[in-house]
Amino acid sequence: MEFRRINGLPPYVFAQINGLKAEARAAGRDIVDFGFGNPDLPSPDIAVEKLSEAAHNPKNHRYSASRGLPNLRLAMATRYKKMWDVDLDPDTEVVTTIGAKEGLTHLMWVLLGPGDTAIVPSPSYPIHLAGPGFAGATVITVPMLDPASSENDPGDDFFDGLVTAWEKATVKPRVIICSFPHNPTSACVDLAFMERLVNFALEHDVIICHDFAYADLGFDGYKPPSIMQVPRAKECCVELYTLTKSFSMAGWRVGFMVGNKEIVAALTKLKSYLDYGTFQPVQIAAIVAMNEAQSYPDELQVIYQARRDTLIDGLNRIGWEVPAPKGSMFIWARIPEQYRDHSSLDFAKYLIAEADVATSPGVGFGDGGDGHVRFALIENELRTQQAIRNLKKALPKLG
Numbered sequence: 001m002e003f004r005r006i007n008g009l010p011p012y013v014f015a016q017i018n019g020l021k022a023e024a025r026a027a028g029r030d031i032v033d034f035g036f037g038n039p040d041l042p043s044p045d046i047a048v049e050k051l052s053e054a055a056h057n058p059k060n061h062r063y064s065a066s067r068g069l070p071n072l073r074l075a076m077a078t079r080y081k082k083m084w085d086v087d088l089d090p091d092t093e094v095v096t097t098i099g100a101k102e103g104l105t106h107l108m109w110v111l112l113g114p115g116d117t118a119i120v121p122s123p124s125y126p127i128h129l130a131g132p133g134f135a136g137a138t139v140i141t142v143p144m145l146d147p148a149s150s151e152n153d154p155g156d157d158f159f160d161g162l163v164t165a166w167e168k169a170t171v172k173p174r175v176i177i178c179s180f181p182h183n184p185t186s187a188c189v190d191l192a193f194m195e196r197l198v199n200f201a202l203e204h205d206v207i208i209c210h211d212f213a214y215a216d217l218g219f220d221g222y223k224p225p226s227i228m229q230v231p232r233a234k235e236c237c238v239e240l241y242t243l244t245k246s247f248s249m250a251g252w253r254v255g256f257m258v259g260n261k262e263i264v265a266a267l268t269k270l271k272s273y274l275d276y277g278t279f280q281p282v283q284i285a286a287i288v289a290m291n292e293a294q295s296y297p298d299e300l301q302v303i304y305q306a307r308r309d310t311l312i313d314g315l316n317r318i319g320w321e322v323p324a325p326k327g328s329m330f331i332w333a334r335i336p337e338q339y340r341d342h343s344s345l346d347f348a349k350y351l352i353a354e355a356d357v358a359t360s361p362g363v364g365f366g367d368g369g370d371g372h373v374r375f376a377l378i379e380n381e382l383r384t385q386q387a388i389r390n391l392k393k394a395l396p397k398l399g
């Protein structure tokens with residue numbers, strides 16, 4: 001049968017890993033699972049209680065507002081002020097989305113159409129690479145990092161790639177998608193980098209969509225910058241924020257897009273045709289989470305940082321040298337030299353078969369990701385130590 005829009009999608013390599021994981025578990029093996037960035041930590045109690053209370057009120061069973069309740073948008077604007085000293089008008093510069101993923105995908109529908117192009121780094125979170133295509137547009141990839149580099153710093157490499165891609169493009173891109181701290185590479189940037197990006201966008205009349213999914217996950221005192229902190233960002237940028245990682249509310253599907261008024265209005269209009277908003281008790285509970293559990297993201301950050309340390313220390317101890325990321329919930333590990341004859345998919349399969357450890361093969365995040373596997377910090381420290389012992393046995397060629 002012929003299908004539209006999904007035909008060009010590459011086969012989902014993560015499905016192969018999931019299949020192997022399921023088989024191993026069915027055979028009784030205990031797989032330490034770093035595969036999927038699906039937070040294992042609970043959502044704030046206060047949000048769960050509020051959800052349950054609000055769900056008992058039949059008024060909340062009706063359709064809600066697709067752009068989000070006014071108090072939810074206000075809570076988002078208040079958080080931006082507190083965290084990044086950014087002023088946002090909750091009525092015109094904030095729209096609620098059904099998670100960042102839905103927001104970004106539909107954002108592409110309003111910004112792009114057939115014949116348009118978008119610049120996306122590779123590797124990237126899969127929807128960043130696929131989203132423009134769902135809108136009929138073509139993606140131009142730029143390397144996220146130098147694959148041989150041992151640092152998680154996009155620096156000049158990324159900008160050089162951006163400039164080259166711009167110059168070479170016969171149809172000038174309308175959109176640049178980026179996301180820092182970055183999934184899967186954990187690349188982190190400072191405010192000066194964001195300023196450079198905004199200046200580039202203003203100069204070339206292009207829109208920047210910054211996915212800020214790991215906004216609250218910086219380590220060792222590093223605080224990820226919001227692109228909205230840059231003066232004049234509102235002229236050319238929008239940013240996605242989500243409660244998924246910051247408040248460990250992945251299944252609740254609450255996100256936001258903030259920034260440029262015209263783009264916020266356009267997405268709001270599209271969404272008014274497409275959906276009736278997240279279930280109202282969920283929106284009410286999200287307001288409570290943001291207003292009354294403001295320090296919850298800090299508590300999560302401490303846990304993720306400890307997990308990062310355990311995994312990084314363990315990997316380096318067994319001879320797999322991996323730099324410690326400054327943010328995100330991922331470790332982006334270059335396949336050790338002694339095993340570099342494996343593709344990332346083969347290596348990830350090998351780790352399941354021989355070490356009972358599941359990772360994500362880098363190639364699943366675009367061609368630029370091959371040669372690496374990604375560990376998501378979703379296992380506790382004890383299980384992480386178990387994984388290190390397994391890896392040591394399974395990788396005898398490490399020094």
Ligand SMILES: Cc1ncc(COP(=O)(O)O)c(C=O)c1O
Nearest residue numbers: 037099100101125183213242244
């Ligand atoms: C960069 C990035 N954006 C968005 C998401 C998903 O966010 P949400 O659950 O809000 O759709 C993820 C989840 O892994 C992500 O890594």
